[in-house]
Amino acid sequence: MGKILILAAYAVYTAFWIRFFSHLLVWWRAARRSIESVSVAAPSSVKAYILTVMDVVFFGRLLMVNPALWLGEWIFHFSFFLVVLRHLRFFLNPVPPCIWWVQTPGLIAGYILPVSLVYILIVRLLFGRERYASPANVFLLGLVLVISSVGVAMQLLFKPNLVEVKLFVLGILSFMPAATPESVLFAVHFCLVLILIPFLPTHIFFAPFVMMEARKREQALRLVMHEK
Amino acid sequence: MKSKRSFTEELLSQQLLEIGACTQCGECLKHCPVQDVTGNPSVSPPEKIRMFREFIRATDGLKSRLFGSGDVDRKLLDNFTRAVYECTTCGACGQSCPVGIFTQRLWPVLRKEMVKRGLGPIGVQANMPKAIMDSGNPYDKSPTERYHPWFPGHVKIAERSEIAYYAGCTGAYEAQPMVRGDVLVLDAIGAPFTMLPPEEEVCCGFPLFITGQHDQLKDLVTGLVKGYEARGVKLLVCSCPCCVNIMTRDWPLFYGEPLPFKIRHITQYVSDAIRDGRLRLIKELREAVIYHDPCYLTRGVGVIEEPRTVLRSIPGLTLLEFEHHGLNSRCCGSGGAARKIFHENAIAIGRLTIDEAVAKKADRLILSCPACYAKVNEAMQGHKNQIRITDIMELVSTIIEGDR
Numbered sequence: 001m002g003k004i005l006i007l008a009a010y011a012v013y014t015a016f017w018i019r020f021f022s023h024l025l026v027w028w029r030a031a032r033r034s035i036e037s038v039s040v041a042a043p044s045s046v047k048a049y050i051l052t053v054m055d056v057v058f059f060g061r062l063l064m065v066n067p068a069l070w071l072g073e074w075i076f077h078f079s080f081f082l083v084v085l086r087h088l089r090f091f092l093n094p095v096p097p098c099i100w101w102v103q104t105p106g107l108i109a110g111y112i113l114p115v116s117l118v119y120i121l122i123v124r125l126l127f128g129r130e131r132y133a134s135p136a137n138v139f140l141l142g143l144v145l146v147i148s149s150v151g152v153a154m155q156l157l158f159k160p161n162l163v164e165v166k167l168f169v170l171g172i173l174s175f176m177p178a179a180t181p182e183s184v185l186f187a188v189h190f191c192l193v194l195i196l197i198p199f200l201p202t203h204i205f206f207a208p209f210v211m212m213e214a215r216k217r218e219q220a221l222r223l224v225m226h227e228k
Numbered sequence: 229m230k231s232k233r234s235f236t237e238e239l240l241s242q243q244l245l246e247i248g249a250c251t252q253c254g255e256c257l258k259h260c261p262v263q264d265v266t267g268n269p270s271v272s273p274p275e276k277i278r279m280f281r282e283f284i285r286a287t288d289g290l291k292s293r294l295f296g297s298g299d300v301d302r303k304l305l306d307n308f309t310r311a312v313y314e315c316t317t318c319g320a321c322g323q324s325c326p327v328g329i330f331t332q333r334l335w336p337v338l339r340k341e342m343v344k345r346g347l348g349p350i351g352v353q354a355n356m357p358k359a360i361m362d363s364g365n366p367y368d369k370s371p372t373e374r375y376h377p378w379f380p381g382h383v384k385i386a387e388r389s390e391i392a393y394y395a396g397c398t399g400a401y402e403a404q405p406m407v408r409g410d411v412l413v414l415d416a417i418g419a420p421f422t423m424l425p426p427e428e429e430v431c432c433g434f435p436l437f438i439t440g441q442h443d444q445l446k447d448l449v450t451g452l453v454k455g456y457e458a459r460g461v462k463l464l465v466c467s468c469p470c471c472v473n474i475m476t477r478d479w480p481l482f483y484g485e486p487l488p489f490k491i492r493h494i495t496q497y498v499s500d501a502i503r504d505g506r507l508r509l510i511k512e513l514r515e516a517v518i519y520h521d522p523c524y525l526t527r528g529v530g531v532i533e534e535p536r537t538v539l540r541s542i543p544g545l546t547l548l549e550f551e552h553h554g555l556n557s558r559c560c561g562s563g564g565a566a567r568k569i570f571h572e573n574a575i576a577i578g579r580l581t582i583d584e585a586v587a588k589k590a591d592r593l594i595l596s597c598p599a600c601y602a603k604v605n606e607a608m609q610g611h612k613n614q615i616r617i618t619d620i621m622e623l624v625s626t627i628i629e630g631d632r
Contacts, residue, residue, distance in 0.1 A: 022290040023248065029234075029288075031241035055328070062326035065255050124254075132254030132269045134278065206249035207327045213242055214328025221530035224476050225493065 002180030005190060009172050012194045023202060043223075048215040055211040069123050076116040082109035083148070090162075090169045110151055117145040136199070143196055150189045160186040235283040238341045246329040247284070250277040256321035256331075259552075261559040262314055262566075265576035271311040273321040273331060279308040280338060309347045312338050314573065317438060317564030318523035323555055332527055335564070339440030349439040351569040356435050357444055364430035365397035374426035378404035383411050386420040392461040392489075393421050394452075394475075396468035396598060397431050403598035409622035410467045410494055416628045417501045421465070424455045432471040437478060439565050449482040457488045467494040467621060469525035469597045476529055493525060494621055495534040495596060502541045511627045512544035518590035519547060519620070520581060520604075521557035522597035535596055535620055542627055548588050550581075560595070562603035578607025586613040596620040 054060040059077070063070040086106025089095045121141055124133055154160055160183035171178030180187065236244055252274045257263045263272055286292060286300045312335055319332025342348035349356075359368035375395065393414055399407035414421050423429065430452065433445045456464055466472050475491045501507040519539060525531045532554045539547050552558045561567065561577025581604055585593040593615045595601045601619055608614060 018290060022293075025293075026236060026284065026288045027241060027244050027248075030236045030239055030244045033237070059326065061328055062253075062255070065324045065326060069253075069255075132257045132272055132274060134252035134254065134274060136278075137252050201251065202248040203251045203327065206245045207251070209245050210242075210249040210327050210329060213245075214325075214330065217328075217330060224529045225472070225491065225496065225531055 006177045051215045052212040072120040079109035079113040082106045113148040147192045259320040259324040261577045316559045318559035319527040343440035353439045360431045366435045371427040374400045378408040383415040386422045388460045389420045389422040390462040391421040394466040396471045398598035403601040405622045406619035409625040412625035434470040434474040461489045469522040473524040473528040499534040499537040514544040515591040516546040517592040518585045519594045560600040562599040575607045578604045592616045
């Protein structure tokens with residue numbers, strides 16, 4: 001079982017980077033081929049950069065169109081970010097001080113994460129105003145909900161041996177696999193994360209660039225038919 | 229269906245990022261006019277992007293790189309083609325997009341890809357290139373009828389002038405009170421203006437551009453630009469938002485260099501004239517009017533305030549607003565050449581505009597787009613709610629005529 005998990009981890013890790021570079025290659029080829037046929041150039045401005053940061057960090061555009069969903073999405077993404085930071089203690093040795101600082105916020109975020117996901121699913125699936133739910137999105141949200149719930153169960157009820165967990169993870173990273181922790185919940189948690197990685201949505205990589213261009217375009221709209 | 233042609237051929241690198249950036253959240257569906265009347269998510273923006281991602285994967289994905297291009301599901305291609313042509317390209321989805329995808333420019337590019345594959349355009353849209361080639365306009369009407377039925381007899385057109393007026397095909401053939409109003413107002417301002425002869429004032433290219441049929445665009449644009457240049461034009465005035473949009477955003481690209489003249493929407497030119505005192509609106513109009521923003525004028529080129537400035541300059545007039553106005557305006561149903569194929573959608577969307585105008589207790593619905601003018605008038609036929617529909621310059625021209 002341990003060997004299968006380790007092999008699966010390497011396969012997923014490899015697949016992730018192949019997918020990433022495959023996307024990069026497609027984009028690079030399009031970028032080389034496309035004549036940048038934009039007659040109205042979108043100038044960069046400090047305001048555009050500030051607004052982009054607000055969009056990326058605080059989901060400003062979503063707040064404008066759907067505050068109810070924004071609340072759930074922002075809490076979910078921020079919690080997810082803190083949880084990932086908290087988990088870095090298993091991947092780094094020695095653990096940097098900043099990762100130690102984030103342990104308590106990360107722990108709290110771990111409890112909030114599944115709640116925020118349930119809230120998002122309720123807003124998206126049960127509120128009559130929502131007309132569309134992508135099956136891929138619902139699958140991802142459901143998967144993260146199960147992963148985070150298993151994580152909470154491990155924290156509260158069936159704690160695995162964290163030393164074993166860290167040795168296992170570091171073993172994979174250093175290509176010197178160690179024994180799998182003897183925890184069924186950990187194995188489930190780990191397997192589900194391996195399933196999640198190939199399904200990570202591409203918008204994570206692309207959205208910040210598109211948000212930046214959107215803000216620049218908004219600034220430039222006034223220049224299309226109005227002189228300065 | 230196997231294809232060696234990449235589905236990214238027509239996309240700008242930024243548009244490829246946009247396709248990857250869609251979170252499939254579905255927020256845009258609440259703002260989509262086609263969704264309002266069809267309630268069919270399979271033709272929605274996120275579904276179009278999802279399908280197009282599958283096409284890109286089939287021709288550009290790792291598997292296709294290693295083992296050759298895979299099959300693209302023909303049914304999916306047909307579904308996508310229908311969805312992308314049923315769209316009015318109003319861009320409301322992009323305006324409400326939490327990521328900020330510029331859909332008003334993305335959909336026409338995806339249509340172009342379908343044209344390159346022989347799948348688009350659909351229906352009578354495919355007749356437009358020949359009609360434009362034969363008669364100079366997508367309606368296949370005679371050039372001799374382009375100005376004659378509506379042009380005011382007393383207005384003189386200069387042979388040469390720094391100011392030119394482009395009537396546009398839809399205005400000239402389908403919304404004649406509108407272009408007649410334009411000319412009357414231009415005449416009242418007093419500055420001499422020129423126009424191309426009717427056989428030379430051909431299609432601006434927008435109907436071809438928006439349906440993805442780009443082959444004739446360079447020739448059309450070059451002919452028009454040279455025509456105005458030969459008349460010494462420094463400022464080209466036009467009232468059609470679609471024409472204005474392609475003139476400012478795309479004509480320089482098809483022409484190959486910056487245009488030798490500026491482009492102005494007529495409301496910009498008239499609001500300047502009112503501000504400078506060259507046009508005085510003295511006659512009172514005690515009415516509550518509601519102004520509908522054309523999608524390609526607001527989200528397309530950012531002309532939002534000037535029409536309101538013109539309307540507020542009319543003494544006694546009360547200006548009402550739609551719930552969604554300015555950058556967030558709702559499509560009237562006539563956009564994207566979809567009205568030619570999906571007539572029922574266009575009529576139903578147009579009736580939503582009429583219903584809101586009536587609900588707001590407006591005396592008159594003011595439009596400033598010939599396509600909106602033609603379609604919303606058509607939508608009102610046989611509809612339970614009725615309202616007087618007037619183009620903005622048609623209204624201003626009646627105020628001016630009253631002054632005389």
